[in-house]
Amino acid sequence: MELRPFRVLFPYFNGTVEYSSRLKGSDPQWSAWSKKTERSYTNLPAGKYTFEVVARGNNGQKSPLSLFEFTISPPWYNSILAWAVYVLVFVALLYYFYKRQQRKYLLQHTERLKKQRDRYEEEQRRLQYQHQLEIEKSEKEIIRLRNVRLQSEVEHNNAVLASNTMNLLQKRELLNKIKDEILAVQDEVEPEKRTRNMRRIIKIINEQLEINDDWERFSLYFDKSNNDFLKTLKESFPLLTPSDLKLCAYLRLNLSTKAIADLLNLSIRGVESSRYRLRKKLLISNRSIAVRLFGRGRQHKRE
Template sequence: MKQEWSTLQYTVIFLILSTLFIGCNQDKGNKISFASKESSKFDSLARINPQEARRITDEVLQRAELTDNDSLFLQGYYYKTIINVNSGLSDKVREDSEKALKYSDKIGEENYKHKIYTVLGKFYVQNNEYTVALDYYLKARDYFQSQNDMINLAVSYNGLGILYFEMGDYDNSVINFNKAYTIYTKVGNKRGIGVFYANLGSVFSTKSDFKRANFYQKKSLDIFNSLNDTVSIASCMINISNNDRELKNYDSSFKMLDEALRLSEKINNDRLKERVLHNLGLNYLAKRDLKNAHYYFNEELSLSDKMKFAGGRLGALEQLSYVTKLQGRYADHALMTERYYKLKDSVFGSEVKQKIEELKWANEFEKSSLEKKLLLSKYQIEREKSSLLLIVSVMIGIVSVLVLGIVWLFFRNNKKSLKLSEIENERLQEKIDFEHLNFEKEKAEKEILKLRSVHQDLELETKNREITSISLQLLGKNNLMAEIAEILDKNSKTPNKIESDLRSILFHNQNQKKDWEKFREVFEKVHPGFFTEIKSRFSSLTATDIRICAYIRIRMSLNEVASLLNISLQSLHTSRYRIRKKLNLDTQQSLDDFICEIVTGNNNV
């Protein structure tokens, strides 16, 4: 009991100190309002005219250097952070945001500090670091809510909506988008309303309602066109092109992407350009133009490597793996698949833990917000009744303490239940993630083994043909040389007799029947059972037909076969057509592949 009462006393003291702190900071309202308006104007300028925004940023930092003014340094590095996030310059974002936060702490500028948090939240969402992003967005939302800064509060809500959307939690995403929209409508923020329509269109796209998604995206595009917001215009065009592709409106989709590519290059925004390249690849893939699809995904991969953007690399590698497989480039497919899974493991290996941590942060913040509201409410009641008698004030204080004690006990018990539930969920999610990773790895290994098997079969086929050809050449050569040597060894013969015998040998070596028997003898050693199998299955084949089939089996060219049979190519084509009829082959079936598979028993006739 003593421990519980001491905690309650501490809570009451915290309530009083918090209220005094809020009262002391009311004088800063004008400064915060001014900073908010000034930075909001630059946010719009950075989207509409990036070149002018860079010029202003350089000018601010030059004045800061000349005057050694900490406020100007803060302002300049904040501007640079916004520009770098919009341009996808990851390394610069971290460097410049650290400098901006250092100066905000140095001069005690909380408004700028929390605006930097919203920019960093957006940056870390783009880089799939959701836990870090959530931390920054919650801090910003908490602060702007306490300051009643509605414009920046709406920015925080919108950022949280995008974060939940990327995590696949569409219900929480829509809740936060609606909160932002309520504020944008109330303050008359036209751009904010346009952002809401774009986000709502993205939600409908995930639900495969592409016509409705395009309706909201086009409403958003009209608003951004009226504001000359280049980044948002290009982003809307990319979203509309995605919906058009799903609706099979390829001409419209390509038109939107071409214009978005032009805008991204105009403002030198590599992050936007990467999105355009990815979607151009998807368009060509949908149309089965594998050559162009491979080109644009490869361009996306190069640009993502340049930006050090893991999300872009993952998307490009995944699509390149699929495209090379469709192209039959199995070695490239295996390479892309291996690179994809290595990168995926490094980026998303802790994804399940990350999401649990994000949910825990959200729960903690909601509880903290509720406790703060309850404490503030109790304090206001005490303040309004300060004119009453002392005994009434004491009684109200006691009741307030009791209520706070009940609330605290309730949340303590609830927290324990949530903790147990989180532990169970974490174990379950880790098990599911582990099984999924094993399945993906086994699948990749099977693909690689299959490619190796195909490669080995091709090598074996080539070696068989080489063996057969070499054996025939050696056999013919040895027989010919033996006969010539025998004639030359007989010294009693006259030169005319020797010449006559040599001509006779040449004549006999041109005897096709004798050559065929020699060929058949060597062929049977390399492909045992071939002649027996083909005769038993296809009794209608003639001796010449079977001979042609044997030449096909060792992959002889048409010219080679025609020369061996001493017939024209036209006659050979006629013979092949006749063989196809006897084998009952469809027009789509390859005669060569069918004959090569007979010896392994792979055909069902």
């Protein structure tokens, strides 16, 4: 800050006048005596000052001390009002940066929560997919085990059916052989008593050949392993006789004509005639059901 120069005049002295001054609060000591009547100060800080000056003449006589007090106000940017504005601006900036950081934190927190939610949903979808795969795998395993069990049951029923069929064939063959042996003995023995006994034995054997216990057990296992073949056949062709049903079962097993003849106690020609009559009944009643039950072009072996 630059002030107007101090101008001092002392008209009490004649001749040459010298001056010495001091700005109290700024100059550490009095200035040297000089004829200059002006004194300038620049860049004085704000505050209160006292300007002192003394004059002397040629004879060395000094004037009384003259004082001039003045005050330098601070610049506008260093005033109380300015500092109040500075404080308000600083507080406003602090509040602005605080709210800005708060919004930034909220945005980051919201983004982090969104990412966590997305990860959680993705994990839930993955777990649900794995659970679905496990369920499907379990269902497939259950179906596989069920099929294995059903296959085992079918194989068991087929084995039992084959065993019963073989036992039945062996029994029939044995009984027929016994019958043939007894007939041979009958031809060789002459007494009538033995003849009657032989005839009674033949009658008993013939009665045994007509017993249906083996057939009932056979038909039970046969239907279990062949999807109720005989039951469906009875419902589709109600006019079939028990002998026809037996012949259908043996044909379904693809037994030879000789084996069927032994099981039905018929001759081979009788079996052929029975097959012909059965074929006419099935094809006349319902050809489509007959084809579904026995298949197309199924060949039957004679021996």
